[in-house]
Amino acid sequence: MVGIITYGAYIPRYRIKVEEIARVWGGNAAEITGGLGVIEKAVPDYDEDTATFAVEATRSALCRRIVDPKEIKAIYVGSESHPYAVKPTSVTVGEAIGATPVMTAADYEFACKAGTAGIQTAMGLVGAGMMNYAIAIGADTAQGAPGDALEYTAAAGGAAYVIGNDDPIAVISHTCSFSTDTPDFWRREGADYPRHGGRFSGEPGYFKHVIGAAKMMLADMGTKPSDYDYAVFHQPNAKFPQKAAARLGFSQDQIKTGLLVSRLGNTYSGAVPLGLAAVLDVAKPGDKIFITSYGSGSGSDAFDITVTDAIHDKIDRSRGPTVDAMLADAKYLDYAVYARHKGKIKT
Amino acid sequence: MVGTKCKTCGKVFFPPRSVCPHCRRNGKIVEYKCSGKGEVLTFSVIHSASDQYAAMKPYVLAIVELEEGTRMTTQIICEPEEVYIGMPVKSVFRVLDREGTEGIIHYGTKFVPNLA
Numbered sequence: 001m002v003g004i005i006t007y008g009a010y011i012p013r014y015r016i017k018v019e020e021i022a023r024v025w026g027g028n029a030a031e032i033t034g035g036l037g038v039i040e041k042a043v044p045d046y047d048e049d050t051a052t053f054a055v056e057a058t059r060s061a062l063c064r065r066i067v068d069p070k071e072i073k074a075i076y077v078g079s080e081s082h083p084y085a086v087k088p089t090s091v092t093v094g095e096a097i098g099a100t101p102v103m104t105a106a107d108y109e110f111a112c113k114a115g116t117a118g119i120q121t122a123m124g125l126v127g128a129g130m131m132n133y134a135i136a137i138g139a140d141t142a143q144g145a146p147g148d149a150l151e152y153t154a155a156a157g158g159a160a161y162v163i164g165n166d167d168p169i170a171v172i173s174h175t176c177s178f179s180t181d182t183p184d185f186w187r188r189e190g191a192d193y194p195r196h197g198g199r200f201s202g203e204p205g206y207f208k209h210v211i212g213a214a215k216m217m218l219a220d221m222g223t224k225p226s227d228y229d230y231a232v233f234h235q236p237n238a239k240f241p242q243k244a245a246a247r248l249g250f251s252q253d254q255i256k257t258g259l260l261v262s263r264l265g266n267t268y269s270g271a272v273p274l275g276l277a278a279v280l281d282v283a284k285p286g287d288k289i290f291i292t293s294y295g296s297g298s299g300s301d302a303f304d305i306t307v308t309d310a311i312h313d314k315i316d317r318s319r320g321p322t323v324d325a326m327l328a329d330a331k332y333l334d335y336a337v338y339a340r341h342k343g344k345i346k347t
Numbered sequence: 348m349v350g351t352k353c354k355t356c357g358k359v360f361f362p363p364r365s366v367c368p369h370c371r372r373n374g375k376i377v378e379y380k381c382s383g384k385g386e387v388l389t390f391s392v393i394h395s396a397s398d399q400y401a402a403m404k405p406y407v408l409a410i411v412e413l414e415e416g417t418r419m420t421t422q423i424i425c426e427p428e429e430v431y432i433g434m435p436v437k438s439v440f441r442v443l444d445r446e447g448t449e450g451i452i453h454y455g456t457k458f459v460p461n462l463a
Binding site (some may be wrong): 045047049051052055056059083084092096098099142323 | 349402403424439440441442443452454457
């Protein structure tokens with residue numbers, strides 16, 4: 001069965017608190033933190049970008065389980081902040097792990113769901129018997145214009161998944177998607193920051209697609225929410241996934257392990273992959289995980305995942321940093337230094 | 348971190364060398380994967396940087412001795428007051444420099460404290 005062979009995550013060390021951003025822009029910190037359910041967000045170092053996150057996450061995955069890099073025949077990196085407009089991030093990862101040159105590679109973009117789209121592609125290639133292993137990565141250094149609502153949550157980080165079918169630590173039993181042309185969030189070529197439709201991104205965007213894909217998955221699998229031990233939903237803020245979970249019938253207990261947004265912010269393409277990594281950090285054989293991503297524009301990918309005995313026998317999770325350990329290792333910045341880190345101050 | 352090793356004398360080189368400077372024609376060079384772990388041999392804190400590194404100043408530049416014995420000049424990503432001679436470090440993948448806003452981005456190895 002096709003599934004996850006190993007996984008790795010990366011979260012940069014720097015953080016800024018939402019109240020510090022609110023202080024600079026004259027916002028009401030308590031209202032904003034309460035409204036979004038986000039306390040702080042991860043900020044990249046000067047010399048970090050989507051490619052460095054992707055490499056660090058993939059190396060962590062390969063530390064946890066030995067996989068011959070020459071057997072990895074495909075790498076897909078999903079992001080909306082690839083370092084180059086034209087030149088693939090995926091080959092940088094391939095070189096850094098020694099998988100080049102006999103491999104295929106491409107960069108994906110689908111707002112916040114490009115990482116899960118990469119997992120689906122990797123599943124297809126492995127499932128079709130074209131290769132033993134393929135890697136899918138979701139990573140972003142998310143952008144929000146100074147003073148815009150997005151700035152309170154736009155964060156940085158990513159996670160990598162090696163997909164294969166020999167002794168997976170978690171079997172992916174099924175995936176399905178729900179996609180429409182819905183312009184709720186976009187960034188034109190050459191623009192520094194994305195634009196969005198404000199409240200329009202809620203019901204016709206996030207909820208329609210997340211609930212659409214999630215219901216399709218439950219129907220396809222003949223399962224009900226209570227059959228799952230964990231659920232991870234895309235998390236642009238804490239309110240949306242909590243509301244979607246409640247509407248579908250998942251409990252707050254099922255989503256809490258994978259709900260990182262209040263301490264991490266919205267890592268866009270990295271969000272659901274990091275949420276799943278946090279669950280895999282603590283999961284035990286037999287646990288069932290329900291996943292639904294969301295990317296503006298718009299689409300959702302759902303996955304039904306079951307953890308296997310291989311999570312104990314075939315992988316050493318302690319050889320890579322856990323999501324929780326990286327969240328705990330935080331160094332706080334004030335807004336001025338944060339602006340320098342993010343290149344918001346042009347010299 | 349892929350360097351080279353001389354099978355005749357056992358010395359490891361990073362960046363990789365194609366000829367062993369000790370054994371010369373008797374040397375036999377092969378590819379060698381370094382562990383990426385080592386310690387700070389000595390360091391300097393850069394306060395006056397060239398334009399492409401100005402955003403990072405003050406930053407730590409050090410000579411790191413890898414477990415395999417080879418030495419390299421590299422940046423240590425930490426606060427200047429954190430670094431000390433003998434500090435254990437491990438390699439990470441970072442941007443080395445960017446050729447302005449339109450040129451090539453160079454990626455490579457830097458080091459972070461490995462205190463855990």
